[in-house]
Amino acid sequence: MTASQTVLLFLDLALILCLARLLGALARKFGQPSVIGEILAGILLGPTLFGDHLVSLLFPADVRLLLNALAAVGVALFMFVVGAELDIGVLRGGGRVTLWTTVGSTVLPLGLGAGLALLLVPSRSTSSFVGFVLFFAVAMAVTAFPVLARIIADRKLAHTKLGTTALTCAAITDLLAWTLLAVVVAIASGGQFDWRLALVVPYVVLMATVVRPLLHRSSRFRSERQPADPGGSRNFLALVLSGLLVSAAFTEWLGLHYIFGAFLFGALLPRGSGGRLRDGVLGRVEPLCGLLLLPVYFVLSGLKVDLSQLDSSDLGKLAAILVVAVAGKFLGAYAGARIGGLGSRHSAALGALLNTRGLTELVILGVGLELGVLDSELYSLMVVMAVTTTMLTGPLLSRILPSDAKGDGPADDLGRPEPSTGTIQESPTVRTTP
Template identity: 40%
Template sequence: MSPDSTITHLVGAAAIILVVANGAGLLARRLGQPSIVGQLTAGIAIGPSLLSQLPSSVGRMLFPAEITPMLTALSQVALVLFLYFVGYELDLRLLRGRSRTTLTVAFAAFAVPIAVGGGAALLFHGTLERLGLPHDVPVRSTLFLAIALSITAVPVLVVVVRESGLAGTVPGVIAVSAAGLIDILGWTVLVGILLGTGDRSGMAMPVRLALLLVTAVVMVWPARLLLRWFMRRPGVSQGPRLAVLIGFAFTGAWATSALGLHVIFGALLAGVVTPREQDGTPDPELVRSLEGVGSLLLPFFFVVSGRSVSVGALTGTAVAAFVVVTVLAVVAKVGSGALAARACRLDKRTSVTVGILLSTRGLTELIALNAGLQAGLLSGPLYTVLVLMAIATTLLTQPLLILSRRIRAADTDPHTSADPVSAGVR
């Protein structure tokens, strides 16, 4: 295929991806789900799950193999921008005044699902073998499967909280702040797991660890100081600021990728250390710009991730594994979050709402699964099972919240879960 023809196919594929993904996002909103869930589902559908049901010539015409590297590059660019946006929006000030409750809920909703996931991996090692993992399941794969059940998707959770009318309430604030801590713990453990996988950098482990520490220190201290000086200079318009910050995100992503890790870690760290406004809040104009650029490119990541998902190829074992994993994921998250909140003297209804919100996985789960697949920690069928679990647990959040509200409607307790944040939660 000539370069001109390759570009023509890429432009055509991009048009299909953007139209289908955003159309599915609008449909999801009409159905009471976050738009990102519709985009994620559409991206997976465009992959082998749908194209395998069509004549092979259709798939080759729409998405020829020659444009795959370009789509993959666009998907990685989307990941860098999205993770940078997530890190920049992460607001640890939410912990003020309720650190004990948040820490308790976060620890329980992180540790219990990890224990459940790791125990299930050990108990059902035969099933994992039939899903493509080696006979002796590697320790790193077991740990990764445990982490897969512990993740909560902060970006999707924020949308759910806002669209459910829970923004500014006790369960909404506790869930979002706890989810932020859970993600920090999860990404930290994931870094350790990926450091122990096959080394793509050609460096010895001590060297990689030392360089990773140096990278983190440079980003946290001198780079942050330089960015603060630049962002607060008078007369600097939004365009140059955005260009410099995105360049900073890609520099961090390049550094972690060069060390044999995924680009997501450097991008996330870059977002966390980026200076906020003087009052500690993110710059709203910058947030809008980052969200707009990231949202435009995310469908490419969904499509590239969906190329490893083939729903039609699922066996009976895979379907059974999907059901079991989904049930375990929901019960472990909702149960641990609700019990921990209850132990901190929140009322029963508020506690259940916190647990339900923490079960939202969505995009963050997909990013982690994609990194695990690239590192060889997952087989293709197991990856498909876990991606479907991420979608299912996210789709269940709204119905579970509605069910919880209906149960609450029959309760005459005057203290509702919509109490304001100032209600003395510690």
Template identity: 35%
Template structure:
């Protein structure tokens, strides 16, 4: 392994990610959209400029291997914070309202995912369908269309001052529940292709580790240490998360599951600062993960961009999330404008969707073409969130214009 070469590529990736964030802010988009695009487009850009020989020189095998490991480390550390937020986030709203919005943002999206899966299995080109078992493929596509990115949604709400709005609270509460369910379904989908019984045993083991971990970390000594030594605590959390994540991957599940086990096991309170440090480190390295994903996209055969699949995925994704979120908001008793805002917000996919798709692609559930179509869908639906919210804001009911008094109308 050439350490200097790896360090140079890593520096270029981080600079590209920073540039992507700057460009996204200038375009009034969530920063993660620019970050994902920058990471994914690094490899195609090298190919376009210098062709395959240049790509082989810039990213030889002994450099790609360490990059994959670094990307995985970043992803695991970042998802520890995501899981922790899923566990401890709250909406402060009534259970009935949250229940309707959650059902509306999840069930119709799952159904549209099943529609797309049926199209892929029975009508689409065999190259798009791939070789995955039908049940695993169907569940994978359904999960892909039902995800809402909690981290990206939180950033959108913060940037637009909507954190405490009814629509923002409802959307975030629904996203927390739907993403939790989506991760479970993802594990099942991967398990179907690799041995469902073994996967269910591992899931049960993960649940047990989570429960035991929460009990142990709530005791006096760990809580005191976390409060006094937050940096050392963060380093310990990172080490345990990597150990657990890669062990579960070695056993046949995705490393994502292991990171969620650790994130869900960590209590709130004094532990939050240490978790934030772990998440920040992971976020810094996640662009490397996108570069690795971009290599898979770049390896797609030339002339095989699945335009029809992209159009179908975007259309069904918008119908399932925006339409379903709107329906859930109306059933929850919200006015039309608030319900539509909820629908637009839960249509934000971003980083979470890319992680789900990469897990499905690595497990052999998604072909390169289908992976590419769903990645474009994730970016498109996330990118349309800001413009659609701006349109909704401009459609507010105008303030009543005072009627001028006629001369002599006063008594």
């Protein structure tokens, strides 16, 4: 790396950090997640307003390559955090409302997304017809669990049944979405079967049966050795970081994407008696990831968005994408919650909450762009959809559940704190990394 590249890299990082924090704070003033402002920072610097000249001046190709490497590390850490915060226990005992809301908010968006993809395929060339259709379906079905957790925490719904139901549905939906995305990556990566893909199942089994017990044992040992500072074990932190990077590298080599290896390793982190060390690791990883590395990813994602060349047909596609995205999630969640016995007002609130896409959608869209499933035009439209649906969540929720709203029949207790049973119940964690 030359001296000029080093200088420009540091200046670009400073610019990204300052602009992301400034616009993130501005977004929060308008009741929006900070991720909205950070994405808009990239769009404002990108070709939409200033053409390619400002991008080439501030982010030349050789420096952008370095920034992309930092962004990849940020995404790997983010997926690790998502996996670590995903409580597999939410798959059990969610009740009728959770079950039917999850089914409705997943199946309907998947179907509508696949249908829209079939309409869009004739207008573009794609190397994999099946991969394109499946990818579009997944992109419509996803919910941004971390951004949703932030919205729920800001609305003081974290310890209500409405909040925990929404988080549980989002966790299950995203787990399914990541699984389907792995299938999409395998299909779109090449037309022929790669022998390395046959190692995926043995790898997952090895991680679950060997690596997970070793992490538990190491965590328990560290907790016993350092009870006064359970989160301060640098050796355990180094072990975890090394493991997630190796896991990410291995899934990339398998022909999947590195995000799956990072996610899987995070999901294996100990809970229960080793949970304090897990919290200590996350407490160290999240600040670096959220303050610097993820904003780099946000801004680079925004730089790839070019809305300056959109014509009437593109606006029609954008309108169709928005209608399918909003209607699929909202109507699917609403219908599922009603079937589960929930009142109409809180069913609508669940529909509004599960429409949040944010950062998770951006990660998926970035994968699609890397694979060639999306071209730059469709990528730009999908980023606009991700930003719009996330921005709509807050205002919709305020209309559906104003602060002085009364409960409606069977749903009356959803906005109230969950009753204490004398024991601490584990529910989906509500960290606020974004």
